[in-house]
Amino acid sequence: MLQRPRRNRKSEVIRQMVQETHVSAANLIFPLFIVDGENQKTEVASMPGIYRYSIDNMLREVESCLKLGLNSFDLFPNIDEALKDKFATESHRDESLYLRAIRAVKKEFPEACVITDVAMDPYSSDGHDGIVENGEIINDATLEVLGKMALAHARSGADIIAPSDMMDGRVGYIRKVLDENGFTNVSIMSYSAKYASAFYGPFRDALNSAPKFGDKKTYQMNPANQQEALIEARLDEAEGADFLMVKPGLPYLDVIKLLKDNTQLPIAAYNVSGEYAMIKAAIQKGWLNNQRAITEVLTSLRRAGASAILTYHAKEVLENKWL
Numbered sequence: 406m407l408q409r410p411r412r413n414r415k416s417e418v419i420r421q422m423v424q425e426t427h428v429s430a431a432n433l434i435f436p437l438f439i440v441d442g443e444n445q446k447t448e449v450a451s452m453p454g455i456y457r458y459s460i461d462n463m464l465r466e467v468e469s470c471l472k473l474g475l476n477s478f479d480l481f482p483n484i485d486e487a488l489k490d491k492f493a494t495e496s497h498r499d500e501s502l503y504l505r506a507i508r509a510v511k512k513e514f515p516e517a518c519v520i521t522d523v524a525m526d527p528y529s530s531d532g533h534d535g536i537v538e539n540g541e542i543i544n545d546a547t548l549e550v551l552g553k554m555a556l557a558h559a560r561s562g563a564d565i566i567a568p569s570d571m572m573d574g575r576v577g578y579i580r581k582v583l584d585e586n587g588f589t590n591v592s593i594m595s596y597s598a599k600y601a602s603a604f605y606g607p608f609r610d611a612l613n614s615a616p617k618f619g620d621k622k623t624y625q626m627n628p629a630n631q632q633e634a635l636i637e638a639r640l641d642e643a644e645g646a647d648f649l650m651v652k653p654g655l656p657y658l659d660v661i662k663l664l665k666d667n668t669q670l671p672i673a674a675y676n677v678s679g680e681y682a683m684i685k686a687a688i689q690k691g692w693l694n695n696q697r698a699i700t701e702v703l704t705s706l707r708r709a710g711a712s713a714i715l716t717y718h719a720k721e722v723l724e725n726k727w728l
């Protein structure tokens with residue numbers, strides 16, 4: 406035998422020398438859940454180790470992440486049911502929890518990269534990502550709400566706006582609103598291929614944002630489709646997106662790779678709440694090894710082509726020095 410691939414695996418030094426993919430703190434984005442009030446920190450039942458923080462405690466959490474070299478955060482609000490309505494007006498009210506949270510982080514830690522979620526669901530009395538009329542999600546009227554929300558985020562200091570709603574044309578609409586208001590430097594990370602997935606369950610528990618009727622299949626993508634992801638990616642790129650996101654992550658590695666091969670834009674992957682819950686449950690039962698399972702997942706997402714990974718594991722992998 407002339408070729409013995411095992412020679413390149415014979416020692417730790419050689420294995421590291423030929424390693425093709427690396428994950429570092431710079432690749433990670435940490436999602437944070439925010440609630441109203443003071444000194445709040447409540448664990449999400451289906452996401453052990455992940456909490457909803459009031460703004461004061463969120464700032465302390467951001468501070469401890471920054472010390473670990475974790476510099477990017479994606480904020481998600483848990484909104485009081487009484488503040489929700491059909492048009493998600495709370496999403497662009499100046500003194501809302503979410504806008505106060507963005508301003509607080511950027512004021513105390515201007516160097517932190519704040520990513521904001523643009524979608525109606527946490528503020529919608531229907532629990533949908535768009536305006537509902539006669540049981541249907543209305544696309545074009547929703548764009549106006551998304552534009553107001555994105556502008557409010559930009560005014561509050563957001564570095565990157567991340568529309569997660571899957572309405573048609575929203576990237577172009579948001580880009581135009583931002584540019585017309587002088588926010589040409591605010592980036593857009595588009596959830597391009599966002600699938601109608603069972604893996605968002607724990608996130609909807611965390612935010613109490615589950616749809617009040619039906620499902621999200623008329624706007625989020627069919628998990629069986631790959632080519633359709635290319636249509637979405639092409640449109641988002643043409644409409645001015647700076648990043649294209651695939652979500653969920655691990656069940657959609659092929660889609661990450663496909664987009665990577667078909668665009669020059671950086672790809673983000675969202676290692677979602679259900680993926681986190683699944684891994685944590687197995688670890689708690691002693692069925693998987695903590696460090697190895699988690700780093701393998703993150704490495705796989707990078708290997709498939711993701712530059713950025715949104716993951717609830719971000720802090721623990723750095724705290725434990727697993728990278």
Ligand code: PBG
Binds near residue numbers: 526606
């Ligand atoms: C809402 C949104 C969802 C997630 C991010 N933004 C849930 C949904 O579409 O219902 C899911 C994130 C996760 O599961 O970790 N627009």
